[in-house]
Amino acid sequence: MLKKGKAKKNDQQESGLDQPSDSTEEADPPNRAILAAIAALRNEVTQIKDDICATIDARIQTVYTVLRGELATTKEELQTSISTLEKSAASHANTMGEMEKSASQQSDDITALQRQVTRLSSDVEKLTEKCEDLEGRSRRHNIRIIGVPEGTEGLRPRDFIAGLLQEVLSLDEKPLIDRAHRTLRRRPEPHEPPRPFVLRIHYFHTLEDILRKAAAEKQLFHGGKRIQIFPDYPPAVAKKRALFNRTRELLRGKPGVRYGLLYPARLLITHNGTQISFIDAKKAEEYAERLPTPGSTEMGQKDA
Secondary structure (H helix, E strand, C coil): CHHHHHHHHHHHHHCCCCCCHHHHHHHCHHHHHHHHHHHHHHHHHHHHHHHHHHHHHHHHHHHHHHHHHHHHHHHHHHHHHHHHHHHHHHHHHHHHHHHHHHHHHHHHHHHHHHHHHHHHHHHHHHHHHHHHHHHHHHCCCEEEEECCCCCCCCCCHHHHHHHHHHHHHCCCCCCCEEEEEECCCCCCCCCCCCCCEEEEECCHHHHHHHHHHHHHHCCEEECCEEEEEEECCCHHHHHHHHCCHHHHHHHCCCCCEEEEEECCCEEEEEECCEEEEECCHHHHHHHHHHCCCCCCHHHHHHHC
């Protein structure tokens, strides 16, 4: 049978019936359909690829156009902003230059004002000291009496005070008083302390005698009431002198120590022949605290 088939095939080839693939496709329809489908699919894929590429190209072109337009707009905005910033920077540079110039001028003015203020402060300090000195000199003949009950002076305060001083200090005669009045403030309530008396003694030596005897008596009484007699200092001087009260208390009773408060407010201390003065109350207090007290070990060693 194989020989018969080969013979038949050879006969067909010889008779010119041998055809290429078309005859095979006609002889095999399923393969032909598959090949046609593959060709159609290939064409469709090509078409889809071309469409996708065209779409992508169109999209890219659109995006490129949009981006280019936006970049152009942004560039214009940036250029405008940069131009504005350059103008603003130039304006600020001018302003800074003016400010530097103004600051330099103000610095010079402040320096000049500081020199002037320093000079004026020095002048004010000198004038203040001079005013205090003049006020103190104007009060050199004045004394101040504290503790005299209100209303006891009657209608003639000069005569009353003259008699009070003669009685309390055992003076030979009444001192000559130019003026006598209570301090110029409101009349106190019954439970408040009385206003001090301020009086001007006509003769300065009489004033010295009064102050010397008042200091020697320690405590003075009139009508059963304790009174005190002091020089009449200006308020500023009185405050400065009051700062030494603590130091004077510390010095009181210490052996070998003598002290005195000089006008306006300078404490002079003499310890065992050594003299030292203070205008700073704090330093004077520290010095007084370092001095030996009666019965201390240092004093016992010295006595031995």
